Amino acid sequence: MTHHPGMATFKTQKDRTPLERARRLRREDTDAEARLWNAIRARRLGGWKWRRQVPIGPFIVDFLCVENGLVVELDGGQHSDQVEYDDRRTAELETRGLKMLRFWNSAVMTNRDGVCLTILEACGGEHPSFAG
Numbered sequence: 001m002t003h004h005p006g007m008a009t010f011k012t013q014k015d016r017t018p019l020e021r022a023r024r025l026r027r028e029d030t031d032a033e034a035r036l037w038n039a040i041r042a043r044r045l046g047g048w049k050w051r052r053q054v055p056i057g058p059f060i061v062d063f064l065c066v067e068n069g070l071v072v073e074l075d076g077g078q079h080s081d082q083v084e085y086d087d088r089r090t091a092e093l094e095t096r097g098l099k100m101l102r103f104w105n106s107a108v109m110t111n112r113d114g115v116c117l118t119i120l121e122a123c124g125g126e127h128p129s130f131a132g
Contacts, residue, residue: 018060021055021060023053030074030105031109032108033052035109036063036108036112037052037063039116045116046120048120048127052064056093059092061073061093062074064098068124069099071098071100072103074102074108076105086102101118101122
């Protein structure tokens with residue numbers, strides 16, 4: 001950064017690593033992400049352990065259940081303009097052995113229970129060691 005007399009100094013926020021970007025995304029989650037995270041965190045959904053904003057290769061996925069390789073992505077309106085990118089991203093993640101589920105943010109906001117039921121079914125029901 002160069003400083004010129006009489007000019008304002010500023011730093012741009014540029015994340016240097018996927019981990020730094022993931023940390024920032026966790027701090028700046030959307031309303032839909034926060035709403036879903038509240039329902040699935042701490043093994044609240046059938047006893048499955050979830051992580052959020054997880055770096056996988058060049059990507060950061062919204063939610064990941066490592067135990068069964070399930071990725072849940074929430075999409076806002078901007079995703080309707082980037083279908084091709086999302087398809088390539090999904091294909092790449094699937095080559096890594098991951099299963100993908102996508103939901104619109106609006107679905108989480110209006111029908112979180114239905115979204116959670118779909119996620120639980122994709123996990124195969126309750127975790128085998130879940131006692132309730």
